[in-house]
Amino acid sequence: MESPAPAPALSFPPQTFQKLSPSSYLLRHLQATPPTRPSGRSPSAFREPTVHTNSLSHAHGSAVVRTGDTAVVCGVRAEILSLKYGDGKSQGRVTVLRSNEDEELMNDEEDGGEGELRSRNLIVTNLELGTGCSRDYHPGPPSDFAQTTTSRLHRLILSSTSSLISPSSLRIIHDDEIKAYWVLYIDVLCISLDGNVLDTAWASIIAALRSTRLPRAFWDADSESVLCDPEMKLGLQLGPLCFTASFGVVSTGAEEDGEEQDGSKVVILSDPDEFEEGVCEEAVMICIREGGTIARIEKGGGLLCGMEGLGECVRMARSRYETWEKAVRDAV
Amino acid sequence: MTDRRRINGPSDGTTPIVYAGVPKAKQLPPRAPDALRKIFLKTSLTPPATGSSFLELPSPAPAGTPTLKLTASVYGPRPLPPSAPFSPHARLTAELKFAPFSTPHKRRGYVRDAVERDLSVQLQNALVKSIKTAAYPKSGIDIFITVLDCEGGLDGDDDDGVEVGLMNVLAGAITCASAAVADAGIECVDLVSGGVAALVRRAPAGGDAMDVDLPAPVVVLDPSPADGGQVVSAAVVGYMAGRDEVTLLWTKGAMETADQGGDELDLLMDGAITTATAVRLVLNEAVKERLLLGIARSRLKKEGGGDVLMS
Amino acid sequence: MVSSNAASIGFLPRADGSGSFVSGRTSIIASVTGPMEVRIRDEHPQKAHVEVIVRPAIGVTSTREKYLEARLLSALKPLILRSNHPRTLIQIVVQVVQTAGTDENASTTLLLLAPAMNAAVLALLDAAVPLKSVLAATTVAFMKGSGGVVVEPGLDELKNSASTHVLAFTSTGQLGFVESDGEFEYEDFERVVEAGRGVCSVEQKGHHAMDTEAKYHAVGELIRKIMSQKVEMDMRWRA
Numbered sequence: 001m002e003s004p005a006p007a008p009a010l011s012f013p014p015q016t017f018q019k020l021s022p023s024s025y026l027l028r029h030l031q032a033t034p035p036t037r038p039s040g041r042s043p044s045a046f047r048e049p050t051v052h053t054n055s056l057s058h059a060h061g062s063a064v065v066r067t068g069d070t071a072v073v074c075g076v077r078a079e080i081l082s083l084k085y086g087d088g089k090s091q092g093r094v095t096v097l098r099s100n101e102d103e104e105l106m107n108d109e110e111d112g113g114e115g116e117l118r119s120r121n122l123i124v125t126n127l128e129l130g131t132g133c134s135r136d137y138h139p140g141p142p143s144d145f146a147q148t149t150t151s152r153l154h155r156l157i158l159s160s161t162s163s164l165i166s167p168s169s170l171r172i173i174h175d176d177e178i179k180a181y182w183v184l185y186i187d188v189l190c191i192s193l194d195g196n197v198l199d200t201a202w203a204s205i206i207a208a209l210r211s212t213r214l215p216r217a218f219w220d221a222d223s224e225s226v227l228c229d230p231e232m233k234l235g236l237q238l239g240p241l242c243f244t245a246s247f248g249v250v251s252t253g254a255e256e257d258g259e260e261q262d263g264s265k266v267v268i269l270s271d272p273d274e275f276e277e278g279v280c281e282e283a284v285m286i287c288i289r290e291g292g293t294i295a296r297i298e299k300g301g302g303l304l305c306g307m308e309g310l311g312e313c314v315r316m317a318r319s320r321y322e323t324w325e326k327a328v329r330d331a332v
Numbered sequence: 333m334t335d336r337r338r339i340n341g342p343s344d345g346t347t348p349i350v351y352a353g354v355p356k357a358k359q360l361p362p363r364a365p366d367a368l369r370k371i372f373l374k375t376s377l378t379p380p381a382t383g384s385s386f387l388e389l390p391s392p393a394p395a396g397t398p399t400l401k402l403t404a405s406v407y408g409p410r411p412l413p414p415s416a417p418f419s420p421h422a423r424l425t426a427e428l429k430f431a432p433f434s435t436p437h438k439r440r441g442y443v444r445d446a447v448e449r450d451l452s453v454q455l456q457n458a459l460v461k462s463i464k465t466a467a468y469p470k471s472g473i474d475i476f477i478t479v480l481d482c483e484g485g486l487d488g489d490d491d492d493g494v495e496v497g498l499m500n501v502l503a504g505a506i507t508c509a510s511a512a513v514a515d516a517g518i519e520c521v522d523l524v525s526g527g528v529a530a531l532v533r534r535a536p537a538g539g540d541a542m543d544v545d546l547p548a549p550v551v552v553l554d555p556s557p558a559d560g561g562q563v564v565s566a567a568v569v570g571y572m573a574g575r576d577e578v579t580l581l582w583t584k585g586a587m588e589t590a591d592q593g594g595d596e597l598d599l600l601m602d603g604a605i606t607t608a609t610a611v612r613l614v615l616n617e618a619v620k621e622r623l624l625l626g627i628a629r630s631r632l633k634k635e636g637g638g639d640v641l642m643s
Numbered sequence: 644m645v646s647s648n649a650a651s652i653g654f655l656p657r658a659d660g661s662g663s664f665v666s667g668r669t670s671i672i673a674s675v676t677g678p679m680e681v682r683i684r685d686e687h688p689q690k691a692h693v694e695v696i697v698r699p700a701i702g703v704t705s706t707r708e709k710y711l712e713a714r715l716l717s718a719l720k721p722l723i724l725r726s727n728h729p730r731t732l733i734q735i736v737v738q739v740v741q742t743a744g745t746d747e748n749a750s751t752t753l754l755l756l757a758p759a760m761n762a763a764v765l766a767l768l769d770a771a772v773p774l775k776s777v778l779a780a781t782t783v784a785f786m787k788g789s790g791g792v793v794v795e796p797g798l799d800e801l802k803n804s805a806s807t808h809v810l811a812f813t814s815t816g817q818l819g820f821v822e823s824d825g826e827f828e829y830e831d832f833e834r835v836v837e838a839g840r841g842v843c844s845v846e847q848k849g850h851h852a853m854d855t856e857a858k859y860h861a862v863g864e865l866i867r868k869i870m871s872q873k874v875e876m877d878m879r880w881r882a
Contacts, residue, residue: 056481057398059433069379073480075433079346118749124341128442131429132405132476134380139427139444139476142337144709151710154339158749159824183346185439187432189478191403192378215349227352274380281721293828297808299821300717303776306818307836314829336705 018275026279030252030267039068039273046245046271046320049203051331053211061212063331065204068273069194074186074204076212080172080226081120081181116167118158123165125154125186127201134193134274149198152298153188156202156244156287159295165209169237172226174219180226182214195273198285202244203324210332212236240290243324245317248272248280249305266304270316284310286317290325338442348438360397360559365532365552368610373507373618375515376625381405383516385618387508389500390556397558398436400504401481404512409471422468426456428477428505436484447486451502452477458506458526458570458580464519473518477505485557494585497557499528499568502582506570507611514619522572523619524579525611529603530555530566531587531596551603553610567600571608578605648795648862650761650869652769660770663740664762666782667797669754670740673762675770678731685732690725692732697759699746700739707752711737711759718760718780718811718820724773733772735763743798749824750801756809756822757782761862768870778819779843779863780811783835785827792838806831810839814863 018025018038029038037043047068056062059075066072117123129146130139137143142150157164165184172180186208188201213233220227253264268284269276277283282302287295294314299305305313334340363369372391378384383406393399409422416423428451430440444452455477463473485497503526510524531549549564565585569578581601588594648666655661658674665671678691685692695716697708715737723733737759744751757780764778784796784804793800801807806825813819818836827835845863 056401056433058436058481058484062433071377073431075431075480077433077439079341079348079439081342081344081346084344121340121342124339126338126432126442128431131403131478132381132384132407132427132474133378135407135410139429144713147337147706147709148713150339151706154706155710155749155824183341185341185432189431189480191478192380192384194380215351217349218352220352225350228349230351230353283717289826293826294823294832295826297821297823297832298714299818300714302721303813303817303819307833310818310821310832311829336703337709339706 022275022279026250026276027252030250035267037269038275043267044270044316046323049200049324049327051203051207051327053207053331059208060214061208061210063204063207063211065200065207066192067196067200067271069192070190070197070200070273071192072188072190072197072201072204074188074201074208076208077185077187078182078212078214079185080217081122081183082226083178083180117165117170120181122167122170122181122183123154123157123186124183125157125188125205126150127153127188127190127197129190129193129197131189131191133190137193149201152198153201153205156242156296157186157205163239164242166237166239172217172219174221179219180217182217184209184212193274195275195277196246196271199244199246199271203328206241206243206324207328207331209236209238210328241325241328242287242289242295243321244285244287244296245313245320246271247284247286247313247316248276249282249284249302249309250280251304266309268305268309268312268316270320284313286313288314288317288321292318292321335442360556361394363559365550366606368554368607369556371507371611371614373511373614375511375618375622378403378405381512381516382407383512383514383518385508385511385515387504387511389504398483399481400479400483400500402477402479402501402504402508404475404477404505404508406473406475406509406512406516406518408473408516409468409518410473412470412472416472418470420469421465422463422471422473424456424460424463424465424473424475426452426459426475426477426509428452428455428479430479430482434479434481435486447498451498451505454502454580454582455505455509458502459509459513459524461577461579462510462520462522462524462572463513464521467519473513475509475512477509479505483557493533493563494530494566495557496528496530496555496563496566496584499566499582499584500556502526503528503568503570503608503611506580507615511615511618515622522574522577523612523615524570524572525608525615526568526570527553527604527606527608527611528555528566528568529553529600529607531564531585531600532559532561533564534561551599553603553607565596565600567597567604569601569604569608571605571612573609573612648865650765650865652765652869652873658766658770660766660768660772662762662765662767662769664758664765666758666761666795667754668741668743669758671755671758671762672738672740673759673766674736674738675733675763675766675772676736677733677770677772678728679734681730681732686730687725689729691723691728691730693720693723693725693735694732695719695735695737695763697737698739700742701746707746711752711755714756714820714822715759715763718778719763719767721819722764722774722776722778723767724775727773735766737763748798750798750807753807753809753822753824754782754798754801756780757811757862760811760820761866765866765869768866769873776813776815776817777866778811778813779845779866780809780820781839781842781862783808783810783839785825785831785835790831792835794838794842806835808832808835808839810836810843812840812843812863814845814867816840816844 061076129137170182215228216232248269285298289295369390372388375385389400485495506526533549565587567583570580587596660675760780806827809822811820
């Protein structure tokens with residue numbers, strides 16, 4: 001007697017599974033031994049970067065950086081901010097002080113320091129995602145995500161203690177008086193977006209700034225304006241470099257919004273791609289400065305990653321710093 | 333005006349660099365009028381997009397000279413939003429944008445200006461005839477072009493001749509976009525390539541340009557704004573070489589038509605078509621390369637690469 | 644200097660929940676509306692959509708406010724039991740009332756984060772949005788040279804600090820949010836986190852510790868005190 005054929009189990013290709021239940025799709029991959037991400041990387045593997053500089057003809061400095069399927073182009077263009085008469089020192093300015101704290105800040109600006117860069121908007125950083133780099137971002141006004149990332153990049157450049165760009169290299173001085181400033185427009189265009197645009201964009205900014213050559217500028221008393229010498233080009237004075245490393249954090253036990261199950265473990269995914277960023281709610285970013293000190297830690301989105309996890313992230317970020325530093329050094 | 337969605341520069345504005353004296357513009361090595369420059373064209377450089385391509389002209393570029401670099405990405409065919417009216421054909425949109433750092437002299441703004449809108453419409457017109465839009469009802473196909481770097485020559489035309497910079501950008505955009513459409517696997521009747529030709533009056537060696545005996549202008553294929561010489565008139569075509577059809581024609585400058593007993597317009601168009609035909613060979617190679625890669629990949633998959641097993 | 648903290652709750656009658664938090668010269672009001680109808684675009688079939696809107700003290704919103712919104716959302720979203728209210732919107736509006744310094748100053752923005760987070764948590768509690776845990780946030784500075792740790796620093800102290808840390812902990816002492824800026828070693832960071840945890844967590848032995856003035860800046864205790872007062876008021880009819 002023939003036994004009835006077993007009813008076909010409900011099955012579908014991996015791509016459909018990924019679309020239907022992204023969270024379970026990722027977790028099934030991570031529960032395998034050894035844990036492997038859908039992209040084939042191990043959880044702690046970063047994508048290898050490639051860096052090229054000075055490939056644009058009209059930018060003063062530029063870099064193209066690619067990590068996996070995320071690719072960005074960064075161009076630095078300098079323009080001149082001429083100061084009005086007497087604006088070079090604090091003459092001609094009316095300052096209203098609320099307390100001695102503000103007074104100190106004002107003094108600080110005159111000494112130089114980040115106050116000058118910030119109050120005069122000498123560094124203008126923008127990230128453009130509306131280039132057709134992904135199906136989620138359209139041309140037009142920047143999305144919330146683009147604005148947030150722009151702001152994060154801008155804060156990294158002007159970080160209170162990093163002094164990546166010293167204001168003195170942007171001053172145009174004549175007879176001990178500041179006549180004008182260089183203003184650096186740093187534009188990052190995302191050409192292809194597959195997650196973790198922050199790390200790639202930041203590395204492209206560093207590489208582009210390192211490749212930037214500005215013409216020597218001088219004050220021309222006859223025309224009362226700033227002129228540039230087409231023959232002589234000078235690099236920027238850059239402070240200690242720093243590079244970022246981003247992580248996604250996910251628990252192998254947590255399905256959707258449910259409670260954590262026993263035996264679940266927390267997995268830290270280095271350099272998450274677009275799909276992983278969508279699933280991991282918790283994110284960690286570590287910025288490591290030359291010499292191995294930490295310049296910035298950002299963590300948010302959950303409670304999975306405690307001090308132990310952060311320590312692990314810092315360790316991985318340090319080795320990532322070496323990778324970036326070598327890639328950028330080789331390119332410039 | 334400040335843009336509150338972006339980080340803004342100084343509120344008083346900044347001025348582009350003014351050089352003391354004229355910076356030495358690097359002259360391109362002289363070319364024969366019918367010599368074309370080499371093009372680099374590669375597809376699939378933006379994997380999240382349905383189709384994409386990157387174009388560089390000339391490649392390799394002589395050191396220190398400007399190049400044209402642009403990327404194209406195509407999304408679709410994808411369903412139109414429910415609010416859109418019924419359309420029996422696919423709706424094609426093209427958006428061209430210059431990067432802020434792509435042009436000489438002044439930085440470009442972030443918002444699309446009239447020039448960019450005009451080029452977008454021309455690009456759309458050049459491509460729409462090549463795509464089988466009837467095969468994709470109720471769908472949208474979106475093409476995004478980003479100009480990363482251009483050769484210059486974007487200023488307005490004056491008595492000294494016309495500028496070919498924008499024409500080069502449009503021709504490059506047409507070729508690049510057509511490659512991206514093919515990469516996306518969208519059904520086409522033919523590929524479109526762009527070509528530029530110009531009537532250029534070269535100053536006689538050692539003579540004054542304002543001489544009474546002006547040399548007769550010659551047709552130059554694939555002119556570059558950095559070539560030198562006075563461009564009397566120029567034309568760009570979008571050309572489907574397989575069907576021998578012109579999808580777009582844009583001319584600038586004064587030229588004699590057949591009615592006036594001259595053949596300058598025909599000369600220009602033939603020149604531009606010759607350029608486009610040569611560019612088409614590059615386009616064919618890029619698409620073929622992509623096709624062979626796709627076949628190799630699918631064969632690999634059949635042999636059992638595949639995904640990890642789901643337990 | 645330890646700046647005094649003050650908080651209040653439930654002062655906006657038209658919002659579902661409201662909370663305010665004052666730390667030093669930074670003052671924030673937050674309101675919560677929801678669960679309410681959600682835009683179709685944001686609708687999630689299994690969860691509530693959470694939205695944070697930050698309004699500056701002066702001027703219009705810029706990328707800075709978008710940045711604050713993203714950071715606050717990342718801290719607050721995991722607290723909310725979103726699956727309890729599928730296909731709804733929970734909207735948190737944070738209004739900056741006063742800032743410690745000028746907007747150009749980077750430290751001003753850092754000093755905003757912790758009070759804004761506390762005000763939002765109070766507003767969520769007031770609106771009775773189901774939460775997994777309560778977050779309390781504080782700012783800690785690591786001083787240059789001396790290596791001292793200052794909790795809830797003022798602008799002048801930030802000027803002399805080597806690094807500044809905005810930290811948030813759940814009532815059980817789990818680290819929920821970090822934003823650190825400056826130059827520091829991981830060992831310094833560990834010390835800073837311990838100091839922050841002391842301020843933010845709620846001691847299990849009880850609320851009697853609140854009586855002493857010295858404990859008044861402890862954010863965790865302050866939130867607990869405010870809530871116990873509210874519950875007392877709500878339950879007064881039973882007495």
